[in-house]
Amino acid sequence: MSRILRASDMQPQPWKNGMGITREIARFPTDAGNDDFVWSISVAEVNSASPFSTFPGIDRQIVLLDGGGFIMTLDGEQRHALTMPLVPFAFPGEAWVDVEMEGGATRDFNLMVRRTQAMGRVDVLTGPGSHVMPADGVLLYLAQGTADTLDGPLNAGDAWRPDTSPIELHEGAKALLACVTSRD
The missing domain is CATH 2.60.120.10 (Jelly Rolls)
Incomplete structure (x- = not known):
C-alpha cells in the first residue's frame, strides 16, 4: 500500500x-x-x-x-x-x-x-529544508508548495504516512504533521 x-x-x-x-x-x-x-x-x-x-x-x-x-x-x-x-x-x-x-x-x-486512548498535536513545518519525522508522526499533510519523500514527490494537498525517514520541503513549502501518542 x-x-x-x-x-x-x-x-x-x-x-x-x-x-x-x-x-x-x-x-x-x-x-x-x-x-x-x-x-x-x-x-x-x-x-x-x-x-x-x-x-x-x-x-x-x-x-x-x-x-x-x-x-x-x-x-x-x-x-x-x-x-x-x-x-x-x-x-x-x-x-x-x-x-x-x-x-x-x-x-x-x-x-x-x-482522549481515553491517545494524545495528539499538529506541528507546522516550513521549507526549504529536510525534516526527520518523529516516531509519533502518523501523517504529514502538505499545505503549500512541493516536497520530496523517499516514496516520491508531494504536491499541495497530498499527504504522506511517514516512517522516520526525512522529508525535503522545497522553498515556500509548508506542511502539517499530525502526531499521535498512545496513552498505554
Missing part, C-alpha cells in the same frame, strides 16, 4: 451533522467508524455559518488552510478567531461550536483523537 495519499483520491463526504463537506485523509484503525476510531484526519470545507458536528470524548485540533476563516464560539462562551492560516487550535469535541464566517469559503485541517 502506498504511503502517499493524493489530494485527487480524497473523496468528499458529508459532515457527521450533514451541514458541510469533509475529505477524510486517514483514520486509525482504518476500518473504524465515528464511534470507535483512535484518530482521524480530514480536510473540511466550511462554506456557511453551520455549527460543527459534536464528537464526545474526542480532542480536536483545527488549522485554517485557506480562506478568510471564521470566528468559533464554543459552548456559547469562549470565542476563537480561526483567521490566521497554519496556526493550530485545540478544543474538546463535545463542545457546541457555532461559526461566524469572516469572508468566503474556507478549508481547514482537522485532527481528532479519542
Whole structure:
C-alpha cells in the first residue's frame, strides 16, 4: 500500500451533522467508524455559518488552510478567531461550536483523537529544508508548495504516512504533521 495519499483520491463526504463537506485523509484503525476510531484526519470545507458536528470524548485540533476563516464560539462562551492560516487550535469535541464566517469559503485541517486512548498535536513545518519525522508522526499533510519523500514527490494537498525517514520541503513549502501518542 502506498504511503502517499493524493489530494485527487480524497473523496468528499458529508459532515457527521450533514451541514458541510469533509475529505477524510486517514483514520486509525482504518476500518473504524465515528464511534470507535483512535484518530482521524480530514480536510473540511466550511462554506456557511453551520455549527460543527459534536464528537464526545474526542480532542480536536483545527488549522485554517485557506480562506478568510471564521470566528468559533464554543459552548456559547469562549470565542476563537480561526483567521490566521497554519496556526493550530485545540478544543474538546463535545463542545457546541457555532461559526461566524469572516469572508468566503474556507478549508481547514482537522485532527481528532479519542482522549481515553491517545494524545495528539499538529506541528507546522516550513521549507526549504529536510525534516526527520518523529516516531509519533502518523501523517504529514502538505499545505503549500512541493516536497520530496523517499516514496516520491508531494504536491499541495497530498499527504504522506511517514516512517522516520526525512522529508525535503522545497522553498515556500509548508506542511502539517499530525502526531499521535498512545496513552498505554
